[in-house]
Amino acid sequence: MPRLDQLIARNTHYSRGDVKRLLRSGAICSPSGEALDDWIEPAALPLTVHVGDQDVVLYDSSHVLQNKPLGCVTALGDRQHAVAYDLLGGAPLLDELRPVGRLDLDTSGLLLWTTDGQLLQRLTHPKRKVPRTYQAALAQPFVPPPPGFTLDDGHQPHITELREIDRSSAHPSLARRDEATLYASITITGGAYHEVRRIFAALGSHVLALCRVSFGRLVLPEDLPPGEYRAVSPEDVLGESPGPACP
Numbered sequence: 643m644p645r646l647d648q649l650i651a652r653n654t655h656y657s658r659g660d661v662k663r664l665l666r667s668g669a670i671c672s673p674s675g676e677a678l679d680d681w682i683e684p685a686a687l688p689l690t691v692h693v694g695d696q697d698v699v700l701y702d703s704s705h706v707l708q709n710k711p712l713g714c715v716t717a718l719g720d721r722q723h724a725v726a727y728d729l730l731g732g733a734p735l736l737d738e739l740r741p742v743g744r745l746d747l748d749t750s751g752l753l754l755w756t757t758d759g760q761l762l763q764r765l766t767h768p769k770r771k772v773p774r775t776y777q778a779a780l781a782q783p784f785v786p787p788p789p790g791f792t793l794d795d796g797h798q799p800h801i802t803e804l805r806e807i808d809r810s811s812a813h814p815s816l817a818r819r820d821e822a823t824l825y826a827s828i829t830i831t832g833g834a835y836h837e838v839r840r841i842f843a844a845l846g847s848h849v850l851a852l853c854r855v856s857f858g859r860l861v862l863p864e865d866l867p868p869g870e871y872r873a874v875s876p877e878d879v880l881g882e883s884p885g886p887a888c889p
């Protein structure tokens with residue numbers, strides 16, 4: 643069960659020492675002025691408490707679905723490029739959020755952030771084979787993957803679906819390119835470096851624009867503009883029965 647003082651320190655900019663002092667002085671209570679227990683039942687979270695002169699919502703974990711825009715890297719900080727993390731201002735437990743996998747600088751779309759290391763491991767562990775679907779604007783047609791399809795570094799992509807789609811049905815967050823001759827949707831279960839770009843290159847095409855539209859059960863909402871995010875629950879991410887973590 644999480645401790646009240648720790649929850650307050652994690653969810654505010656107060657240090658543990660500040661929180662202890664505020665608790666002793668009676669400056670922390672329920673919104674209706676009642677004293678709070680030292681330990682908080684997980685089922686009671688998120689919980690609104692009164693700290694000093696403001697209401698604070700306490701979370702023990704946080705999961706955020708971001709529509710990563712083009713031109714920023716999947717990182718907490720970078721010397722050269724803008725970072726997707728800087729667009730998460732105001733998200734619960736911001737300091738603890740970490741990206742679940744990566745999207746390239748020039749890939750847009752669904753990027754999940756979580757404070758839960760186990761959830762992160764479940765979603766990225768190769769054994770879990772979590773499907774990721776991307777839409778791509780392509781410069782040329784592609785050939786079907788041959789049997790035993792292998793990339794030049796020996797990696798064998800696991801493609802569960804590959805099909806052409808209409809430009810009109812492409813996700814609004816897939817950048818439109820005048821030079822594109824066709825659009826495609828591809829679902830893979832891996833997360834190797836530049837995997838989708840390398841797949842299309844090996845199939846005789848070239849990716850002009852790339853957008854991740856789903857990851858596991860999560861789908862990129864069409865009404866979530868690039869750069870914005872939405873909180874999601876573990877059930878949204880994993881469903882009812884996530885199963886045991888991989889060793």
Ligand code: URA
Nearest residue numbers: 746749836837838839
């Ligand atoms: N494959 C790519 O080539 N780039 C990405 O960002 C994700 C998958």
